[in-house]
Amino acid sequence: MLLRTILRRLAVGVVQLLGLTVAVFFLIRLMPADPVSRFVGINPSKAAYAQAAKAIGVDRPISTQLLHYLGLAPSQGKGLLQGNLGTSWVSNAPVLKDIATALPVTLELITMAFIIALIIAVPIGMLAALRPGGKTDKAVFVYGLFAGSQPEFWWALLFVFVFYFKLGIAPPPLGLINPMNSPPPPRTGFYTIDSLLAGDLTTFFDLLHHLMLPVATLVFILSGPIIKMVRQNMEQALTADFVLYARAAGMPGSTVARYALRAAMAPSMTLIGILYGFMLGGAVLVESVFSLPGIGQYAVRSILAFDYPAIQGVVLVITAISLVVYLLLDLLHAIIDPRLAQE
Amino acid sequence: MPPADAPLLLEVKGLKVGYPVQRRMVTPIDGLDLTIREREVVGLLGDAGSGKSTAALAMLGLVRPPGRILAGEVRFLGQDLLKLSPEGLRALRGKDLALIVQNPRGALHPMLPVGRQISNAYRAHGAASSKEGWQRAIDLLRNVGINDPERRVHSYAHELSGGMAQRALISMALSSTPRLLIADEPTSGLDVTIQAQFLDEMAATVRGTGSAILLVTQDLGIIANYCDRVVVLHEGRIVESAATREFFIKPQHAYSRQVLSLVRAPATPAKFAADIAPLIEVRDLVKHFSIKGRDKKVQAVDGVSFAIRPGESLGLVGESGSGKTTVGRCLLRLVEPTSGDIRYRGQSIASIKPAELRRFRSKLQIVFQDPYDALNPRYTMEDVIREPLDLHTDLDAIGKRRRIGELLDLVGLDPKRMGEKPRGLGAGALQRLNIARALATGPEFIVLDEPTSVLSPLARVGFIELLARLKKDLGLAYLFISHDLTTVQHVCDRVAVMYLGQIVEVGTTEQVFKRPAHPYAQALLGAHLTADPMHRRVDRPPVNALAGEIPSPIDLPPGCYLASRCRHVTEACRVTPQTLAMHAEGRPVRCMRVLAGEVPIGGSP
């Protein structure tokens, strides 16, 4: 039963991805831009232009290009269906390889940020709801005013200013590792995991040190909406009959709080999923400030360069990850709430 | 009943509970005084909005957020609960002071198995391991008669029926042998037979353990049958406190007198000559619903026949799943019957052409259970009634306005307020508005589908009086579908009892209520709590109760549908399908043993 639901969701996901790929394929070609001219400079000769167009394959009819991209035209070479996302026009490397380098950086960054944000924000939201008007509640209010009022890159810069420039606790915002250090041998692509696998603790701690500020910035930004959501859902759960009844049955405060939290977390899942999907691309400003070569940076670079295969690849991969995250959260939701599992 | 000098258990003085509403404090409980003695069963009677539930919670020192207890004392066993430390209070709650609430399924956490919750409650009052708690949950569920408790402990609230969930809660509440049990409308929403069964069990258990009960209710029948003393809550204060019998004989407060007016003045049913042509005639009505994804069918209505004469009201009673609501909908062609013949003034409804359907609809109206659902929230009262006038009459604007005024006046609403939106009105006034709308087209016949189920006692009294008046003045005929037997008794001339899609007995209201013949009718009427403190149910053990649960309407038994639950069942019953045939007392009954005179009839006081 459960397996069937998962398989169905995955099948639907694949169809969605295909549809999106085709849509993006046409949309980027509607951009008022000429990718060829970026290769040949201003006022190229006709022959040079034609050669460049041929090199990146845009001289072919659009339908041929699409079929080739999807992998439905074997004569043209491998495509999506064969697991080939094409070659980046800028880096000349396979898009898949580019993404495999950039994506782990972002995933590492935002996953860490999410875990820490949840660890901090959920109890705070709970406390604020349990004691409305109390100290936590007031502090949350003030924090909400601050955090929401400035964009994240501003906070990022402020953090750099305070913690690197003034206090000197943090490293300079120049990437993931100390330039003196070499990256760990790639196995999973995730530097932290790879360094641990290699048993290289120096690099591992260096990584954490470099991730400190970007993660802190994201935690600072993410905690706001998470606290608000937990608080709201908690408040609602606290007025529920079963919480009142648990009190009437003389259950200890901790049990009552657990009852309410359980009911409050279920509806929060969806929002956390959406937030995660959004941050995949939305962390780009933080990545820029700290010069982290993440997927957001890669996406922006590809768009500015009209690097069609790269844009396609990024959209596809980010959407795929979002869909998987939604699916996982829905499964978790169903485990928490048996009423959903039944349907 | 405990002696009058039994020691005080609970003493509430000057209790005040407030809720912040738009920066002001409203006080639904405003100076409540109340005492309960040991072993006493006290009924707390009050209308909707009187603050009953708030009061019940406040006796445990609890308030629904964001409310607060503003003033007063709640002395329980000599100590003021409101001055107790949170830990001290917690230790009392669920141990000496137990609560059961209105909506049992809502009181259970939807995402935790019931066993875990019972275990948590148990472990809150004593060091027990999680394993012991779990075992205790199984034992408790077994004690309250839940089949297969080892499996049931793993169920979630939504997998339990209302009755089962309520039994699970009461098992939890009584497990600690509390000194005081506060029961806040514990049976609202349950079918009558389950209600009676549940209250009997509660009364018996409490007698055994020597607990006292505060029974919060709107139901005079419950008060009369189970309570030693009545206190009446009105606008946040106790306005009357009397021994139950005295209360029914000589109510003091105006509110008490109003709610008791029906009990004190029973209706006199109309008499009809036998040869009047029926207004509505139903023959062999059948309605199947097919189940998605399976080739089985639900037999909602299974060969129902009856007739209603002009100006007559027929009550259709039965528990959930009896098919009574579907019958009403088929009558107005809101659902299409699978087969059968429905005639209005001799004309078959199925043969009515679309062009005539409108005129037909104007003569036959329906009023639904939930008055909120049936009204468009953006409409004013005037708009609500104008709609049918626009459709079915050719009055001009002035004529319509006058008619709207008349109709509002007729149902007892103030015509001057016709420009207001009905949102702020109570359920009773809304239901009156629905009646006014139904009357706008000048109908001869109205189907009333559980019209009183959401009304407060006071609104119900007014509504019943309105129905009786309209029937007399306008000569209306009703099909009154309800599980509220008290109302049926007051409104209906004749009553048909349904069980699993079939009518099992039809008779005059007096016959069916005084001498029910069919075993199911006997059980149903036997479970009816008559508001008569002289024949209390707690004083006479009930005899006609049914065993087991209602069979699924998908897999019906081959013989008599009641065979699995009937006390009088024989082998022949299980294989012989029963037909509705005339009983010697001159009314149709669907039971061969009753017809053969083998089963004593009556049995209800």
Ligand code: SF4
């Ligand atoms: S036919 Fe038999 S089982 Fe059915 S109601 Fe009569 S006595 Fe009971």
